Amino acid sequence: MTDPPKRKVHRLVPLALLALGVAGMAESSRLGLGAPVQPGPGMWPLLVAGLLCIAAAVLLFVDDRRDYEPWTRRSLVVLAGLLSLVVYIYLFAYLGFLLASALMLGTWLRLFAAEPWKRTVPLALVGSVALYLLFEVALKVPFPDGLFALAGGQ
Amino acid sequence: MSDILGGFAQLLDPATLLYVFVGVFIGTLVGVLPGLGPTATIALLLPVTYTMEPAQAIIMLAGIYYGSMYGGTITSVLLRLPGEAASVVTTFDGHAMTKAGRAGPALGIAAVGSFVGGTLAVIALTLLAEPMGALAVRFGPPEYVALTVVGLMLITYLGTSSTWKALAMAAVGLLLSTIGTDPIDGSSRFTFGQLSLFDGLDFVAVAMGLFGVGEILHSLERSETGQAVKEKIKNVWPDRKDLRDSRGAIARGSLLGFFIGVLPGGGGVISSMASYALEKRRAKDPSRFGRGAIEGVAGPETANNASSTAAFIPLLTLGLPPNVVLALIYGALLIHGVTPSPRLVEDHPQVFWGVIASMYVGNLMLLILNIPLVGLFVKVLKIRQGIIASFTLLVTMAGVYSVNNDVFDMFVVVFFGFVGWAMKKTGFEPGPLVLAFVLGPIMEQAFRQSMLISDGSPAVFVTRPLSGGILVTLVVAMIGMGLLRRVLRRRADTEVQQLAEEGDTQQPAEEEGGEGASVPVGQQRNDGQQRNDGQQRNVGQQRNDGQPRKDGQP
Numbered sequence: 001m002t003d004p005p006k007r008k009v010h011r012l013v014p015l016a017l018l019a020l021g022v023a024g025m026a027e028s029s030r031l032g033l034g035a036p037v038q039p040g041p042g043m044w045p046l047l048v049a050g051l052l053c054i055a056a057a058v059l060l061f062v063d064d065r066r067d068y069e070p071w072t073r074r075s076l077v078v079l080a081g082l083l084s085l086v087v088y089i090y091l092f093a094y095l096g097f098l099l100a101s102a103l104m105l106g107t108w109l110r111l112f113a114a115e116p117w118k119r120t121v122p123l124a125l126v127g128s129v130a131l132y133l134l135f136e137v138a139l140k141v142p143f144p145d146g147l148f149a150l151a152g153g154q
Numbered sequence: 155m156s157d158i159l160g161g162f163a164q165l166l167d168p169a170t171l172l173y174v175f176v177g178v179f180i181g182t183l184v185g186v187l188p189g190l191g192p193t194a195t196i197a198l199l200l201p202v203t204y205t206m207e208p209a210q211a212i213i214m215l216a217g218i219y220y221g222s223m224y225g226g227t228i229t230s231v232l233l234r235l236p237g238e239a240a241s242v243v244t245t246f247d248g249h250a251m252t253k254a255g256r257a258g259p260a261l262g263i264a265a266v267g268s269f270v271g272g273t274l275a276v277i278a279l280t281l282l283a284e285p286m287g288a289l290a291v292r293f294g295p296p297e298y299v300a301l302t303v304v305g306l307m308l309i310t311y312l313g314t315s316s317t318w319k320a321l322a323m324a325a326v327g328l329l330l331s332t333i334g335t336d337p338i339d340g341s342s343r344f345t346f347g348q349l350s351l352f353d354g355l356d357f358v359a360v361a362m363g364l365f366g367v368g369e370i371l372h373s374l375e376r377s378e379t380g381q382a383v384k385e386k387i388k389n390v391w392p393d394r395k396d397l398r399d400s401r402g403a404i405a406r407g408s409l410l411g412f413f414i415g416v417l418p419g420g421g422g423v424i425s426s427m428a429s430y431a432l433e434k435r436r437a438k439d440p441s442r443f444g445r446g447a448i449e450g451v452a453g454p455e456t457a458n459n460a461s462s463t464a465a466f467i468p469l470l471t472l473g474l475p476p477n478v479v480l481a482l483i484y485g486a487l488l489i490h491g492v493t494p495s496p497r498l499v500e501d502h503p504q505v506f507w508g509v510i511a512s513m514y515v516g517n518l519m520l521l522i523l524n525i526p527l528v529g530l531f532v533k534v535l536k537i538r539q540g541i542i543a544s545f546t547l548l549v550t551m552a553g554v555y556s557v558n559n560d561v562f563d564m565f566v567v568v569f570f571g572f573v574g575w576a577m578k579k580t581g582f583e584p585g586p587l588v589l590a591f592v593l594g595p596i597m598e599q600a601f602r603q604s605m606l607i608s609d610g611s612p613a614v615f616v617t618r619p620l621s622g623g624i625l626v627t628l629v630v631a632m633i634g635m636g637l638l639r640r641v642l643r644r645r646a647d648t649e650v651q652q653l654a655e656e657g658d659t660q661q662p663a664e665e666e667g668g669e670g671a672s673v674p675v676g677q678q679r680n681d682g683q684q685r686n687d688g689q690q691r692n693v694g695q696q697r698n699d700g701q702p703r704k705d706g707q708p
Contacts, residue, residue, distance in 0.1 A: 013580050017322055024329050024344075031343055036610030041336040041343055044598040045329060052325035058318045067316070067581025074375045078575060081374055085367070085568045088551060093561050101548055108547065112374055113540020127545060131552060139205060141556040 014063055017056035024049030081112060097136065097143040101128035157499075158280055161507030164209065165515055173210045174512045177217020178520050184218070185225020185241075186531045190369070190542065192222035193585075196482045197365040198546065200358045200489070201553035208490035209508035215483050216509055217516045220272060220462045224520050227264045227455055228531055232257060240423050240458040243430040247443060247450030254446050261528060262392040263400050263448055264455040265521050271408040271460035272517040278412055279467050280510055283499060286471035290496025295607065296614050298600035300621035302593045304628040305474045308417070310586050311632050320586045323577075327587035330355060331594025338602060350562040357485045358557050359566040360591060364584040365482075366550050367567055368574020370543045392448075400452030403433050407453040411460025416467050417476065417635065425461035426454035428638075463513055469494055470506055474593075478585040481592050488592075 025046055034040025084107060091100035106124035109115045115123070135141045164170050184195040196215050203211035226241030231248035244264065251260040293301070310320035333344045334354025345351040392400075407429045414425040433453040434443045443450050468476045473495035475481040487494050492502050499506045524531075554567045574584050608614035616622045 013582075014322075017326070020326070020329075027344060031341065036605060036612075038610075039602050039605055041339055041341050044601060045332045045343060048325055048328040048332065048594075052322060052329060055318050055322035055325055059322060062316070062318060064316065064581070067319070069579045069581075071579075072375070075579075078371045078375050081371055082568065082572050082575075085547065085551070085571070086565075089561060089564045089568065092551070092555075092564070097552065101552075105544055105548055108544035109541065113538055113544055115538075115541065123541070127548070131548060135552045135556060139202075139556065141552070142559055143552075143555070144561075 011060060011063070014056045014059035017059065018053060021049050021053035021056055024052065077112065081108075084108070093144050096145055098128055098132050101131060157503060157507050158511060160503065161509075161511030162514075164504060164508045165511055170210055170213065170508070170512070171515070173206070173214040174217055174516050175519060175523075177214035178221035178224075178516045178523070179217075181218035181221020181223075182225035182228075182520070182524060182527075182531060183534060185222035186228050186534055187542065190546065192219050193479055193482065194365045194369045195222070196479060196486075197358075197361040198550055198553065200361065200482065200486055201557050203486055204489065204557065208487065208492050208502070209505045211486055211490060212483060212505060212509050213512040213516075215486055216466065216513065219479050219483075220459060220513070220516065221520060223458050223462050224265065224268050224455075224524055225531065227268075227451075228261065228524075228528055229535065231260045231264065231451070232532060233535070240426045240462075241455075242423070243426050243454045244451055246430070247445070247447050250444060250446035251448070251451065256446065259392045259396050259448065260451050263396055263452045265524055266392065266397070267400065267404045267407060267452040267456035268459040269517050269521040270404050271411050271456035271458075272463050272520075273514065274408040275412045275415065275460040275463035276510060276513045276517070279463065279470075279513075282467060283471055283506070283510070286467065287496050287499045290472050293496060293620065294618075295600040295603035296618050296621040297624060299597060299604055300615055300624040300628075301472060301474055302597045302600070304624055304631075305468075305476065306586070306590055306593060307628060308631065308635070309477070309589055311636065316581075319582050323582055323584070324586040324590040327590025328594045328597070330360070330587075331591045332598065337595065337599055350560065355566060355591075356554075356557060356563050357592065358489070359554050359563040360570050361482055361485060361588055362550055362554050363567040363570025363572075364574035364577075364588060367547065367571025368578060368584065370546055370550075371571060371575040372578045373539060374543060396448055400448050402436075403429070403449035403453035404456045406432060406436075407456030408460045411457030412464045414457070415461030415464030415476075417631065423458075425457040429453040429457035459517075466509065466513075470498060470509065472496060473498065475589060478589060481585075481589040485592050 028042040028046035028049055031042030031045065032040040033042045033046060084104065088100060088104045091103060095103075102124050105127050106120055109120040109123055110117070132143075136143050165174070180195065180199075181192065184190045184192060196218055199215070199218070203214065206214070223240060226236055227244055227248070229235045230241040230244040231252055234245045234249040236242045236245055248260045248264070251257060306324050310324050311317050331354070333351055335342055335352055342352060410429050410432065411425040414428060430443075430450060430453060433447075433449045434440050437443065437447065437449065462479075465476050465480050468474045469480045469484060473484075473493070475484040475494075484494055487505070492498070492505055550567060551564055554563045555561065557563060577584055577587075604614055605612075614621075616625065
């Protein structure tokens with residue numbers, strides 16, 4: 001079993017959960033707890049956040065370091081993938097489904113799947129058109145029009 | 155009896171029949187594909203079900219679930235790659251049969267066993283449905299609190315990650331479910347002024363993010379290549395001797411799978427392991443196991459299908475999802491305005507009996523279709539994972555937008571995709587979180603009503619005979635299942651180790667597995683989830699061995 005490089009890093013996760021629990025409890029009590037006979041909006045979240053605090057506090061001590069995967073260079077690929085998804089959402093809103101999807105499919109196929117261009121381009125084009133037909137035409141999802149509307153698509 | 159006939163009558167509608175087919179077909183496909191399990195698939199397809207009738211939606215999703223149980227068999231037998239977790243034990247004898255040139259009968263007996271197990275479980279479901287429903291209508295709010303607590307506790311206790319981690323995730327799920335407008339006094343909670351949060355987080359977006367995007371991101375991190383099947387598959391129908399040899403295993407597998415499936419936290423993995431252990435124990439010559447004993451394929455495959463069918467009993471009769479896949483189906487029902495509860499059979503008989511009837515037909519379809527289609531399914535394995543991942547991401551984004559036509563939900567998916575990936579990296583399971591997210595609102599409402607009934611005394615949960623009884627059952631079940639699981643896991647571990655050792659001496663590691671077998675050491679532990687369990691030589695020494703952590707199959 002390979003050891004993760006830093007010994008204490010894995011304690012950060014229970015700490016973050018504990019912080020979330022404490023914040024949850026604070027916000028719940030602000031919401032109003034009500035009386036036991038008629039619990040207010042904050043009562044249930046308070047109980048739940050309390051449960052989270054207990055579990056997180058225990059995890060601070062019992063969490064098994066072997067549960068944690070090492071971070072590798074490929075973890076950066078995943079972060080890049082996440083970032084590209086955020087970019088996609090903005091493109092989707094401003095360029096419309098078809099254009100944004102073709103661009104993103106192309107990027108993902110080339111970068112993440114490492115497909116050669118001769119397969120990337122046709123797959124991206126055919127794929128985005130096929131999904132456009134499926135969602136917009138067949139399932140009647142009103143996608144943002146974007147630039148496609150200017151091109152006379154709608 | 156006329157009720158079930160009504161269910162069958164629905165299947166006369168060609169559209170409904172088509173959904174059964176689409177469900178089992180997609181299910182088989184994702185069962186074959188390592189990396190995309192039934193949980194992720196059902197999560198990704200939730201938006202597609204919006205346009206369907208509730209009964210049709212559930213019929214299709216159910217088909218995906220039990221179809222995937224069969225699909226996982228195909229790659230286990232042919233390539234020693236369990237496409238989903240419940241099929242890990244099938245690799246032991248199934249792949250040995252393939253090497254002996256008996257891939258056909260291995261697949262055939264698995265199909266027959268799955269059909270028998272699934273069908274027997276449906277019959278039991280049909281018979282049990284009404285009495286269970288009749289008992290359940292006597293439940294009041296305290297009973298619901300007790301039941302949901304039981305469901306959550308069993309899932310966290312019996313899940314594959316550490317109990318405390320699962321409990322923490324369940325708490326996060328409960329907390330997330332309180333975001334939005336308070337159901338009783340209408341004040342807004344944890345919305346931080348965000349208009350899009352007033353209705354709470356969308357279940358579909360959360361599930362798609364955690365399971366769909368999270369899983370894809372996690373698979374991006376590992377580089378994997380396509381697989382090719384070299385063996386020719388012939389004589390798929392098992393001969394008379396095969397059938398005679400596996401008759402007992404199929405019967406025992408059906409029973410075992412059924413009972414484990416009904417229990418919360420049971421599910422496919424435990425039932426197939428239990429069946430394998432049982433068959434090996436009963437065998438006159440246990441040394442045949444791991445070398446192509448047909449009972450070692452027939453028993454577990456029967457058991458995992460029986461359990462995936464039986465898992466519908468708590469959902470359809472009590473309104474409680476016993477595992478994550480059923481929690482997603484629960485969510486799908488809510489989307490359609492159908493709240494699963496003991497009243498389901500009365501209020502929505504078309505959903506209730508339609509799903510049950512569809513299972514008879516779906517199991518039959520799997521039996522008839524899968525055998526000739528095996529060749530087609532294994533071709534799918536040649537498609538590279540990167541291509542599948544790219545397209546799945548796109549479908550996810552388009553799909554989640556289509557739910558509310560709101561770009562905000564797309565951000566929610568990406569956020570929970572990140573969370574899901576980070577959870578996998580840190581050994582947390584998304585299953586309890588999603589289940590808690592679904593159960594949260596019901597729990598809260600029932601809790602607040604109970605407190606009203608009892609004049610603010612929390613003793614009500616223990617003093618009422620029904621809810622008290624449920625809680626006592628919980629304690630007993632936790633102890634019982636915990637012990638059972640410990641025994642099974644230990645036994646499976648030693649067995650896997652033995653098999654691995656035997657495998658080592660019998661043949662060198664390079665011979666098998668092709669490209670999939672070479673995985674850098676640092677990645678082994680995680681990959682063990684599905685691809686490598688059967689392939690690694692040192693499986694027995696690892697923490698997850700023989701018991702892969704696939705979220706859909708707690």
